[in-house]
Amino acid sequence: MGIAAETQPEEKASSEVIAVGKRWTLNDFDIGKPLGRGKFGHVYLAREKESNHIVALKVLFKSQLKQSQVEHQLRREVEIQSHLRHPNILRLYGYFYDQKRVYLILEYAAKGELYKELQKCTYFSERRAATYVASLARALIYCHGKHVIHRDIKPENLLVGAQGELKIADFGWSVHTFSRRQTMCGTLDYLPPEMVESLEHDANVDIWGLGVLCYEFLYGVPPFEAKELSDTYRRIMQVDLKFPTKPIVSSAAKDLISQMLVKDSSQRLPLHKLLEHPWIVQNAEPSGIYKG
Numbered sequence: 001m002g003i004a005a006e007t008q009p010e011e012k013a014s015s016e017v018i019a020v021g022k023r024w025t026l027n028d029f030d031i032g033k034p035l036g037r038g039k040f041g042h043v044y045l046a047r048e049k050e051s052n053h054i055v056a057l058k059v060l061f062k063s064q065l066k067q068s069q070v071e072h073q074l075r076r077e078v079e080i081q082s083h084l085r086h087p088n089i090l091r092l093y094g095y096f097y098d099q100k101r102v103y104l105i106l107e108y109a110a111k112g113e114l115y116k117e118l119q120k121c122t123y124f125s126e127r128r129a130a131t132y133v134a135s136l137a138r139a140l141i142y143c144h145g146k147h148v149i150h151r152d153i154k155p156e157n158l159l160v161g162a163q164g165e166l167k168i169a170d171f172g173w174s175v176h177t178f179s180r181r182q183t184m185c186g187t188l189d190y191l192p193p194e195m196v197e198s199l200e201h202d203a204n205v206d207i208w209g210l211g212v213l214c215y216e217f218l219y220g221v222p223p224f225e226a227k228e229l230s231d232t233y234r235r236i237m238q239v240d241l242k243f244p245t246k247p248i249v250s251s252a253a254k255d256l257i258s259q260m261l262v263k264d265s266s267q268r269l270p271l272h273k274l275l276e277h278p279w280i281v282q283n284a285e286p287s288g289i290y291k292g
Ligand code: ATP
Pocket: 035, 036, 037, 038, 039, 040, 041, 043, 056, 058, 090, 106, 107, 108, 109, 110, 112, 113, 159, 170
């Protein structure tokens, strides 16, 4: 008990000090303050006793997972997230379980939810938004290179690390698309073009998601918001994209958003091109860290 919220410099120096692939139990951790609660359980600050490494321990109740039939989804989330290593993707070091609970050992994001930051200041400056969008683009390029599509990019799924770096945290809706190699070695001669190309195509959903996010960063509201669900649906289908006059947003930013929110997924601005867009080049912090 009583772990300080701030990690000591020697503790955060390395993200690899915690043994990967070990058989963990609850006894390996000192449990600290609650960090938050989710749909299926609670998240606590914790310290791994042997390494002194500070982590976030997510505790999920098996009964609730079963009831909501999300065991399969959780298994996929763990499988995918534990294999990703990127500064802008929250590390999942490992997991263990007992009779009643499943425990996920997660990298600790000291500055918490980005969602709350956005609520606090209503909308972000262009420098801040561009820095975040660029780091997310790099993280998504990394994911897509591993055939992982996130599919659920939104402020609620983003956490902020101790240095102000953004961390994609929730892989609950992500998928691992079949790889080219698998495609090539099967009997897939009858595969239609849209399936042959599905890898590239599906990954483009994340460009759309990042476009929506960029808009919300700059305006404080998502682009297709409406009172009725059916109206939001219609606005998305028509790509009814409007830029309010307030807050004032540069035309370069609007240009980038317009190139990402394109109905034909193959026509969306590829992420590596996004990184070369003038708005990103002129506004994003080269370090990828927004310090305010
Ligand atoms: P929901 O599905 O409702 O979003 P969840 O099961 O995904 O819930 P999380 O969102 O992962 O739960 O966690 C709940 C809260 O705990 C988060 O909103 C955040 O405030 C906090 N939290 C989760 N993981 C971490 C972490 N690694 N570092 C710091 N805080 C965290």
